[in-house]
Every structure is written in structure tokens, then in C-alpha cells.
Amino acid sequence: MTDPTTRALRLLGLFQTRALWTSEELAARLGVTTRSIRRDVERLRELGYPVRASSGVGGGYQLGAGGSLPPLLLAQDEAVAIAVCLRLAAGGTVAGVSESAVRTLAKLDQVLPAGAREQVAAIHSTTVTVGAARAVVDPEVLMATSRACRDRVHATIDYVDRQGRGSQRRVEPHALVAVTDRWYLLAFDLDRDDWRSFRLDRVRRVTVGTLRNQPREVPDPASYITRSVSQSPYRYVATARVRASGDRVRERVPPLAGDVTDLGDGWCRLVTGGETLDHLAAELVMLGTDVEVLDPPELVEHLEVVKRRLLSPAGPR
Template sequence: MSDTTARVLQLLGLLQGRAMWTGPELAERLGVTTRSVRRDVERLRQLGYPVRASTGVGGGYQLGAGGKLPPLLLDPDEAVAVTVSLRLAAGGSVSGVEESALRALAKLDQVLPAALRGEVEAISHAVVAVEGGGVPVDARLLSAVARACRDEVLLDFSYRARDGSPSSRRVEPYRVVAMGRRWYLLAFDTDRADWRSFRLDRVEVGSVHATTFRFPARTTPDPVQYVRDSVIRSPYRYVARLRLHADVDEIATRVPQNAGLLTDLGDGTCELETGAETLDYLAIETLWLGVPFEVLDPPELRETVRGLSRRLAAAADAGVSPGEPP
């Protein structure tokens, strides 16, 4: 590749990475004169890239939207992120884009450098997405955890519990689950001799260390089911069970998998197990369901629901004149 071609590609990468560059800024980054920058910009235009130029205060060069999508230049981290996202989308984690994701993935896989394939395979194998997971998580953390899952090696990290107390953990990592608005690691905690789910946003990024010690295979729980049960129960002060007078398939469209556990009772009703920090919030959740229900547990939730009913009735009747229909 000639120096000029390499420089033009570098210029394209800079323009794709930021909204606006001045001529002197680009010249400094590329190690050339502003005149050379103008020539390289013209070469990009001849290749079909709509590079806009503006003068005055705040002016500079900007890559505009064209009639067709030009090739993108991705750095290694971006290539890994795009490829993993496409694989998740192609697997149905984003509805309606499966076929398009597969076509885009096929094109990207053809040109993905071999050095990055291990990174992509590790993260893709280790991540299970349920209903739009993907809360921002440090890429270094996700990569380190995913590789440990793939390589089946012990993982050390510092963890902050719900109450803020710190602890050091050594685990046998199994899967990463993106559920709701959080990322979780399902792992076997060697000190506690039991399975645990860890929120990745509570893991100290700099503390993550994948050892060289491999661990033997275990009988593992279903990662999605385990994390879902943990999310429903462990983080909350109150856990409620409701009998809903509606078909389970109807309710499933209204209750995200990370918000509750549904059980078909076989008689046109279903049971919902869900959790919250307060009884008031649990009572409000029942209104979102929009179907008749019974409170099975806890008993104190029944009185909270009654109190909510009285408050709603009073609010509906407030300001209604005598004889006026409510």
C-alpha cells in the first residue's frame, strides 16, 4: 500500500470517528501540510465519500451522509463490538433484523482479521442476551470475563455487594447473561461452594484477573433461568406471588423475563412471582397487568392493595359535584 493510499485511509478513519475536524488538526494528525489534506479530501470525494467543507469559526471538514453507505474503517475494538452485536441480533435478540444482521455479518466475517476472531468467538460464546440486555459495561471487563468462560480458567476479581461492602472472589466462570438493563456473570464461587450470579457493573474493572488454573466440568444450571430467578428474588426486600386470571401467553407479552417468573396453572390462570423494594411498588405493578388477580403472598400485600384501591377511588371522586356522574 502506498503512503498516499495509507494516508487517505487514515484520513477517512479520522472523519468517521468525529463529527468535525479543522484542516490544521487533520494536518497535525496525519503529519502533512494543510494543502496535502485538501488533496486527500478531494481523493475521498472522487471515491464517493461526501466530505463537506465549511469556513469561518467552527468550520472544517465533515463526513456527510451520502446516497449510499461507503465502507467503514473500524479499529479492533469497534470491529469486535460490531461483530458481537450482529451475532446477537442474528440470533433473534433484536426482533425484525435477523436476516439483515446475517447478511451484514457474512460481509464482516470475510474481512475480519484473524487476530480478532478469538476475541469475537470468546464474547459470542459467553454472552446470552435476554430481552435487550447490554447496559454499558467496560469492554476490557467483558472481554476478560468472556475469555475466562471460554478457556475455563479460574477468575479473580473484587466485587461490591448490594450494600456496598467489598469482597474478593475466585470463581469458575460459566456464562455472561445480558438481561433487562444489566449484565450478569453466572459462576461457581469456590469459597462459598455454590453457584452465584454477579452483576458486572459491581465488578472492579482493574481487579479482574484470569488465572492459568483450569477447573473441571460441573453440572451447570441453565444460565438464563438461574440469573432470572436471582434477579427476581435476591435483590428485593419483598417477593410476591399473584394468581392471575388470564392465559399465561397473554401475560407473557406484558411481563419481561427479568421482571417476573410465570407459571401456567393449567386452568386458564397463571402464577406470577415478582419482587420489589416496597409493598407500594408491588401494588402498583398489579395495575399494569390489567387483569383480575389474587394476592397469594405475602399477606401484607393484600392490605397495601386495598389501600391503593381506596386512594385511587378517592382521587377519581375528588371534585365531582353531587349528581354529576363519576
């Protein structure tokens, strides 16, 4: 006869495969008496699982909704199906669930059997997502960095920068940030002794260590990543007052393109970067409203140049 703990787990698994069971059906499945089934049901209730009982014709036991989610007992094909769906969601194919999908996928990856892991990798490698162009992130990189952030341990990453130069970086991962269609890692770079952001689609490999991260004052992940993506890589960074609400400007300027702050007087402040002054001038004009450029002085002067171009004899009279 199986021990009560094993039997209770098997009973919980049966409740998850069908809505309603009679005590006789459960007893037959588990090879025990209906009296043992009643004791096992009480044991599950003591552990916090809301097992409901109904009498009469069509009555029996069923697992109800409770205050917390019970452990899911999955067959291998079920685990593979969930992992594949989570990978698609983590890639941004399901709106609003990317970050939760990554956390759940990291938990599932820890206990997934080797055979199931190979099935998931095979399905993912042969799946094509049709839609907006996305920066493709290796799922193994995504899961490894997620675990390193969760466990607060050191990691070593092989990274390729925007110029195509490769390097190995020793980091203390802190947070993953999903911005539009890209994933970023906020981490403390041990070799540069400062915080850095890393695009995950440029990470070729992650080795997660066991050394714990040092206690540090951590910048706000969303603000840091937005600022580093929209300003740091560019030759010019413009600051301007825009006569519009922050929400209206955010509809035109995505997070990867600029940082928008409401000023509360019908204006907002926009900070954005560009490789050329012409690019910044065009971006500001396309806002379709009044703009006051505060910085840099080169952009203020360049706008006068653009104005003269448009009013030149070759332009409209």
C-alpha cells in the same frame, strides 16, 4: 520458491479478496507457473474448500460456498473493522447477536496484533451509541469472562455490589447471560461455596487463572439469572395467578422484572419482587386483568389498605 503450504494459504487469501481469478493472474501474483496453480487448487479442494473453475471467455477460479466457513485471512485494517463491529453488537446495538458477538470477539482477541488492539480500543472509547440507556460493560471484562467460561478455568474479579461496596471474589465462571440491556455472569463463588450471579457492568477487573473448574451440577443459567435479578435483591417477593396467557404478561413484564410461567388453563403464574408493597400493588394493577395474590400475606392485607384509600372520602364517591 515458497513451500506449497504457504502458497496455498496465500492463494486462499487471494480468493477472499476478489470473486474471480484467471490462472495467469494467480500465477503472476504468486510467482509460479499455471501448472503450480492447478496443483494448489487441487490441494485446497482436498482440504474441503470448494474452489470452482469455469472455462471460456471470462472464466477462471473462484471460491464457492461450502459446508463450513474457511479461515479468513485479514489485513490489520480489516481485523480492526470486524472487532469494532463485534464490540458494538456485543453491547446490544444489533438485535439478537450479542452472545454470538462476544464468543467471536473472544476468538479474535486472542490473535489480534497489539497495534490493532490499540486501534480497536481507541475507536471504542470515542464512540457514543445513541438510544436506550444501557449498563456499560468494559469490553476487556466481557472478553476475559467469556474466555474463562469457555476454558472452564478459575478467575478473580473485583466487584462492586449495589450498595457500592467493593470486594474481590474467587469464582469458577460458567456462563454469560444477556438479559435485556445487561450482561450477567453465572459463576460458583469459591469463598461463599455457592452459585452467584454478577452484573458485568459492576466488574472492575478480571484476572483469568489456569486452575481448572471442579465438576459441579450447574443450574440452568437463564432461569438462575432471571430469578436472582427479579426476586433476590428485593425486600418483598410476590407470587400471583394472573388471568392471561404467559405471552401476554411477558409483553408487560420484562425478564428483569418478573418470572412468568404458563399454567395452561387461561392463567399464568407471576413471581416478582419489589422494595415496597405499594410498588407491588401498582405493578399487579397495571396488568389490567384479574389477579389472585398467593403470597406474601402482607401484600394481600396491603391490597385491602389500598382499596380503602381509593374509597375514602378524599377519593371518588
